[in-house]
Amino acid sequence: MSSEPVLRAAIIGTGAVAASHSAAIAAYTGAALVAVTDHDPDRAHDFAALHGEPAVYDDLASxxxxxxPDVVHIxxxxxVHADQADAALAAGAHVVVEKPPALTLAEIDRMLAAAERADRRLAVVFQQRTGSAAQHVRDLLASGALGRPLVALCHTLWFRGEDYFAVPWRGRWETExxxxxxxxxxxxxxxLAYLxxxxxxxxxxxxxxxRDVATEDLSTAVVRFDAGAIASVVTSVLSPRETSVIRIDTELATIELEHLYGHAHANWRITPRRDVDDATVASWRLPDDERASGHDDLVRQVYDALLAGAGLPAVAADPLRSFELVAALYASARLGREVRRSELSDPGLRGALEAPVTEVRPPR
Ligand SMILES: NC(=O)c1ccc[n+]([C@@H]2O[C@H](COP(=O)([O-])OP(=O)(O)OC[C@H]3O[C@@H](n4cnc5c(N)ncnc54)[C@H](O)[C@@H]3O)[C@@H](O)[C@H]2O)c1
Structure with missing residues (x-):
């Protein structure tokens, strides 16, 4: 019999995304899905029947x-993420919570404080950071091998029809x-911010x-990065040919990623500036041991860290950064001016940035 430690995992919420978590837990040798709960008991039982028969509970408290459990996947x-994370952390479990981690910056601050109090980890699922290509490109950029990043595009051109927004929590500021x-x-x-x-x-x-929603179905933005790059960002649910694109032009190369919901090496391309020599270009090549992005790679890296008693890996660190960027984008739209990251450290402004956006153009 193996004496390897095994992480006992539980899932709360057995809807669409839970299957990716169950698959990632099953793919990890040192973990087992032991329990699930959902406020729709039929859903929880149907899910359990398809995913190895974990125990089914009426609610998170029971x-x-x-x-x-050692880990609760929210x-x-x-x-409801913030309250559920608080409960799981207080019970001594680590938490892996789906994006967005909560509704407001104040809620995420509260969750991070609860994790620190309980001496447990709070990992947020941003699985696009994972995979060997993202890691490689991040290292290339951080080392300066590609020169300074200058120009960036970040496009999320997806399609979600009215059926998607029929689910009651979607399309409303209060619940989404x-x-x-x-x-x-x-x-x-x-x-983009990981890179x-x-x-x-x-x-x-x-x-x-x-779309017949209270929130936005399209946003446009310009982001300035500390490293000097300027990014143009477009996000839509109105785009029949769906695609997700990141492009970064540095001094020496153009990095391109085109995919939909996940990426492997074939989705990435690095094009050198015309005068870069072959040996330099060869040193940029993606590594041979390819890993695709996704929940599997995220859970693997987080679980490795949990079993080693280490801090969270880079793919799950900085849970606030991208949420702050989105909160500031909303605040900018509401205030009609550029919002600087430094403003978020002022508690008064941080609170003010949370005020709901009431005007989405054109008004309906
Ligand atoms: N990382 C990704 O690629 C990805 C993809 C899809 C969704 N998500 C995120 O995952 C989360 C869930 O999205 P989904 O599409 O799976 O939603 P969903 O509506 O399909 O599933 C949510 C489940 O939670 C249950 N639930 C709701 N409130 C509950 C409560 N208080 N207690 C217990 N169960 C409750 C519902 O009955 C439902 O079964 C969202 O935060 C979403 O943004 C992430």
Whole structure:
């Protein structure tokens, strides 16, 4: 019999994204899915039947009391993430929470404080950061091998029809916290910031052109990064040919990523400036041991760190950065001016940035 430690995992919220978590837990040799709960009991039972028969509980409190799981995966709508994370952390579990981690910066601050109090980790799922190519390109940029980053594009051009917004929590500020920028664009923005580092300022506009929602179905923004790059960002749920694009022009090369919901090496391309020599170009090549991006790679890296008693890996660190960027984009749209990251450290302004955006253009 193996004496390897095994992480006992639980999932709360057995809807669409929970299957990716269950698959990632199953793919990790040192973990087992032991329990699930959902406020729709039929859903929880159906899910359990398909995913190895973990125990099913009526609610999170009874699950935590009976199972004392090592890790709780929160796969519920964002409006309940903060309270559920608090409960799981207080019960001594580490937490892996789906994006967006909560509805407001204040809620995320509270969750991070609860994790620190409990001496547990709080990992947020931004799985676009994972995979061997993203890691490689990040290292190339950080080492200066490609020169300074100058120009960037960040496009999340997706399609979500009215059926998608029929789910009651979607399309409303109170329950979703924002529109397509927070729910979809945050993935590419998170990857862009993972590659380029801290942002300095953002100016953004929110638009509602076609969907019957209270939030935005399109946003446009310009982000300035500390490293000097300027990024143009477009996020939409109105785009019939869906694509997710990141492009970064540095002094020496153009980096391009085009994919939809996940990427492997074939989705990346690095084009050198004409005068860069072959040996330099060869040194930029993607590594041979390819890993695709996704929940599997994220959970693997987080679980490795948990079992080693280490801090969270880079793919799950800085949970606030991309959320702050989106919150500042919303604030910029509301205030009609550029918002600087430094403003977020002022508690008064940080609070003010949370005020709901009431005007999305054109008004309906
Ligand atoms: N990382 C990704 O690629 C990705 C993809 C899809 C969704 N998500 C995120 O995952 C989260 C869930 O999205 P989804 O599409 O799976 O939603 P969903 O509506 O399909 O599933 C949510 C589940 O949570 C349950 N639930 C709701 N409130 C609950 C509560 N208080 N207690 C227990 N169960 C509750 C619902 O009954 C439902 O089964 C959201 O934050 C979403 O943004 C992330």
């Amino acid at each position: 699950l935590l009391a009976a199972e004392s 796969c519920t709508p964002p409006g 916290g924002g529109g397509t920028t927070l729910s979809h664009g945050i993935h590419q923005l998170d990857l 380029l580092g801290d942002w300095a300022a953002v100016s953004g506009q929110l638009w509602r052109l076609d």
